[in-house]
Amino acid sequence: xxxxxxxxxxxxxxxxxxxxxxxxxxxxxxxxxxxxxxxxxxxxxxxxxxxxxxxxxxxxxxxxxxxxxxxxxxxxxxxxxxxxxxxxxxxxxxxxxxxxxxxxxxxxxxxxxxxxxxxxxxxxxxxxxxxxxxxxxxxxxxxxxxxxxxxxxxxxxxxxxxxxxxxxxxxxxxxxxxxxxxxxxxxxxxxxx
Amino acid sequence: xxxxxxxxxxxxxxxxxxxxxxxxxxxxxxxxxxxxxxxxxxxxxxxxxxxxxxxxxxxxxxxxxxxxxxxxxxxxxxxxxxxxxxxxxxxxxxxxxxxxxxxxxxxxxxxxxxxxxxxxxxxxxxxxxxxxxxxxxxxxxxxxxxxxxxxxxxxxxxxxx
Numbered sequence: 581x582x583x584x585x586x587x588x589x590x591x592x593x594x595x596x597x598x599x600x601x602x603x604x605x606x607x608x609x610x611x612x613x614x615x616x617x618x619x620x621x622x623x624x625x626x627x628x629x630x631x632x633x634x635x636x637x638x639x640x641x642x643x644x645x646x647x648x649x650x651x652x653x654x655x656x657x658x659x660x661x662x663x664x665x666x667x668x669x670x671x672x673x674x675x676x677x678x679x680x681x682x683x684x685x686x687x688x689x690x691x692x693x694x695x696x697x698x699x700x701x702x703x704x705x706x707x708x709x710x711x712x713x714x715x716x717x718x719x720x721x722x723x724x725x726x727x728x729x730x731x732x733x734x735x736x737x738x739x740x741x742x743x744x745x746x747x748x749x750x751x752x753x754x755x756x757x758x759x760x761x762x763x764x765x766x767x768x769x770x771x772x773x
Numbered sequence: 774x775x776x777x778x779x780x781x782x783x784x785x786x787x788x789x790x791x792x793x794x795x796x797x798x799x800x801x802x803x804x805x806x807x808x809x810x811x812x813x814x815x816x817x818x819x820x821x822x823x824x825x826x827x828x829x830x831x832x833x834x835x836x837x838x839x840x841x842x843x844x845x846x847x848x849x850x851x852x853x854x855x856x857x858x859x860x861x862x863x864x865x866x867x868x869x870x871x872x873x874x875x876x877x878x879x880x881x882x883x884x885x886x887x888x889x890x891x892x893x894x895x896x897x898x899x900x901x902x903x904x905x906x907x908x909x910x911x912x913x914x915x916x917x918x919x920x921x922x923x924x925x926x927x928x929x930x931x932x933x934x
Contacts, residue, residue, distance in 0.1 A: 599846050606834045614829040628829050635837045642847035707820055726821045732788070751779055758817060 587651040594642060606635050609652065612728055613659050619719040620663035622712070626670075634662045653734045656724060660738050663716075710760040718753035725750060781811050785818050878907065 585593070585604070593601045610631065617630035638658050645654055711719050717739065724730040724738065732750070736743040777800070783789050784797045801811050830836075 595847060595849055597846060599841070602841065603834050603838050606837050610833055611826045611828050614833070615826045618827050624827075627827075628833065631829060632833070632837055632840065636840050636844070639837075639841045639847060640844055643849050707824060711824075722821065723824070726824055727826055751782055754782065754817065754821075757821075 588647055591642060591645065591647070591651065602639055605651075609655055610635075612652075612723075613655065615727065616656060616659050616720055616723055617663055619711070619723055620667055620716045626666065630659070630663050630666050633666075634659045637662060649737075650734065652728060653730060653737055656728060656730065656738045660720065667716075706761065707757075710757055713760045714753060714756055718749060718756060721746060721750050722753050722757065777807060778810065778814070781807070781814050784811075785814060874911075878911075 585601075587605065587608070590601050590605050594605075613634055614627055614631040617634070618624065618627040621627040621630055634655070638655055641658075645651065711722060714722070720739070721735055724735050725732075730738070732743045732746045735750075736746045739746065741749075780789070780793070780797050781801075784794060789797065800807050802808070
């Protein structure tokens with residue numbers, strides 16, 4: 581059975597002229613990059629645009645990638661900055677949203693809450709809905725920690741913060757997620773969790 | 774921030790030291806409320822681990838490849854230099870300097886000529902610049918160099934990790 585090439589092997593291949601191999605890198609990371617972009621953009625069209633821009637930027641800068649670090653960490657840094665630039669362009673300064681405002685947003689969001697629809701969904705759908713209600717940074721931290729296989733230090737590098745700050749943010753994000761799940765599902769949260 | 778909850782999360786994430794781990798384990802074993810809290814957090818953690826990732830459109834990879842088709846192929850920006858060559862050159866110069874200094878020290882008569890300066894201070898420099906003082910100075914420099922090399926190598930090792 582043919583062994584799958586690692587990210588670094590693929591990058592070296594691309595840097596020696598075999599640019600077609602980049603499609604394999606894109607396929608390997610597209611779901612995570614898209615999910616991360618979706619944490620900021622909140623709609624699929626924008627997230628897809630961000631994710632595409634991110635891969636194009638990564639391709640152009642591939643020559644400057646220091647191969648001592650993980651490619652995924654480097655790629656997520658590009659995703660984060662691309663998403664931030666995109667949001668700035670759309671004049672959505674998400675980082676300034678206070679907890680109070682988020683609560684209001686949550687209230688508005690849940691006003692159209694249809695319990696019957698939620699009952700039909702599985703626990704992952706509930707969780708994804710709860711994540712959508714988090715602040716973008718918190719949602720990104722949760723996603724990178726649980727699905728991106730990134731350590732606290734690597735997430736800190738992506739978001740340009742201290743590892744301790746990320747640890748505190750992760751703790752708070754989990755707290756908020758728990759609260760939002762409880763809010764969404766009321767008594768059902770106990771069964772879900 | 775709830776300290777015990779933070780400790781439980783750290784325990785679940787596996788970022789505690791052995792001593793802290795044992796402490797948390799004993800708390801879980803002895804306190805019913807903490808055990809319940811731990812079980813709740815474990816369930817949240819396993820739910821989060823099973824989080825689904827969204828998939829982009831089917832044409833995503835093709836779209837990206839079409840966009841990069843017009844871009845110039847990426848190349849390594851700087852020529853890769855074998856670090857062993859750099860260390861070799863460095864070692865050569867360090868050893869050369871060390872050999873020259875050693876030769877000079879071993880063949881020099883370390884005595885100071887009498888100065889004809891008439892300082893009013895009662896300070897005789899000959900008493901201080903002695904072979905022992907020079908060896909101490911060189912020894913100190915060597916220790917500093919070793920500390921610096923140790924710091925440099927540790928930093929490099931940490932970066933690699």
